[in-house]
Amino acid sequence: MAEPILVEVRRNGLAEAVHCVDAVAVRGREVIGAAGDPSLTCFMRSSSKPLQALPLVRVHDDLPDDELSLRCEQAIRNYDPCISCATHFLKLTVEQEIGQEVGQ
Numbered sequence: 001m002a003e004p005i006l007v008e009v010r011r012n013g014l015a016e017a018v019h020c021v022d023a024v025a026v027r028g029r030e031v032i033g034a035a036g037d038p039s040l041t042c043f044m045r046s047s048s049k050p051l052q053a054l055p056l057v058r059v060h061d062d063l064p065d066d067e068l069s070l071r072c073e074q075a076i077r078n079y080d081p082c083i084s085c086a087t088h089f090l091k092l093t094v095e096q097e098i099g100q101e102v103g104q
Contacts, residue, residue, distance in 0.1 A: 004036030 005021040022036030031038055056075050060068055 002035045 005023060007019045007021055008015050009017040009019070020036070022038070022040045022042075023034065024031055024038040025033040056072055057068060060071060063071070
């Protein structure tokens with residue numbers, strides 16, 4: 001099992017918090033990548049942000065990546081009061097592959 005991902009939150013050059021992230025990537029029913037404990041059960045609320053952006057990406061896949069990233073960030077902030085109040089920082093990067101449908 002791979003080590004969890006450590007994410008450090010910094011404000012004014014000081015470490016404010018360190019988050020230990022367990023993550024898993026699944027294709028179909030097969031685990032194709034993991035960091036930390038892939039069997040960990042968690043609440044969907046915080047982990048759903050990429051899924052919240054998916055419909056927007058599918059509808060506006062003709063936009064340049066930077067414009068699509070901005071629109072996804074705006075959509076997520078509309079539905080997440082913590083991000084809207086700037087208690088969390090969100091920077092989304094869109095990467096598209098030619099010939100590959102989003103979400104597969």
